[in-house]
Amino acid sequence: xxxxxxxxxxxxxxxxxxxxxxxxxxxxxxxxxxxxxxxxxxxxxxxxxxxxxxxxxxxxxxxxxxxxxxxxxxxxxxxxxxxxxxxxxxxxxxxxxxxxxxxxxxxxxxxxxxxxxxxxxxxxxxxxxxxxxxxxxxxxxxxxxxxxxxxxxxx
Numbered sequence: 001x002x003x004x005x006x007x008x009x010x011x012x013x014x015x016x017x018x019x020x021x022x023x024x025x026x027x028x029x030x031x032x033x034x035x036x037x038x039x040x041x042x043x044x045x046x047x048x049x050x051x052x053x054x055x056x057x058x059x060x061x062x063x064x065x066x067x068x069x070x071x072x073x074x075x076x077x078x079x080x081x082x083x084x085x086x087x088x089x090x091x092x093x094x095x096x097x098x099x100x101x102x103x104x105x106x107x108x109x110x111x112x113x114x115x116x117x118x119x120x121x122x123x124x125x126x127x128x129x130x131x132x133x134x135x136x137x138x139x140x141x142x143x144x145x146x147x148x149x150x151x152x153x154x155x
Contacts, residue, residue: 009036010033010036010037011033013032013033013036014029014032014033014036015029017032062114063094063112063114064112064113064114064117064145065094065110065111065112065113065145065146066091066110066111066113066123066126066127066143066144066145066146067108067109067110067111067143067144067145067146068082068086068107068108068109068110068111068130068141068142068143069106069107069108069109069141069142070082070105070106070107070109070134070139070140070141070142071104071105071106071107071139071140072104072105072134072137072138072139072140073103073104073105073138073139074100074103074104074105075105075137075138075139077137078105078107078137078139079096079098079107081133081137082107082109082130082133082141085126085129085130085133086109086111086126086130089113089116089121089125089126089129090113090115090116090119090121091111091112091113091115091116091126092111092112092113092115093109093110093111094110094111094112095108095109095110096108096109096110105139110146113126123143123145126143127143130143131143
């Protein structure tokens, strides 16, 4: 185990135990830190901790989210056609919301395109395909990266 990681972990555990005890005594903190270091320095504990850190780092792949909006006059097949285009791109629909008011349709789709990007596809390809599909369906479709929307809303 990396010594700096061991030192940081030891310090965090010592502070947490000290807080639970409701005391702030440097000698108690030192004793706790020594016990934690001794326990983690043993082969089994250190190996388990290393495995847990590796597993955590590998288990959470980075998402690349885009937001697709669609609106216009309602007609049959809008959701199916847009979902099929996203699926054909290897996008993963993470969230979807739609509403129909009178004859007007509005939808927001949050899509993860990380897998598609890893296989060589590019965002602009999906964006252009969705725009053309929108023209074909007679609706307005816009696809934007989530980071652009986040930046716009933080200004």
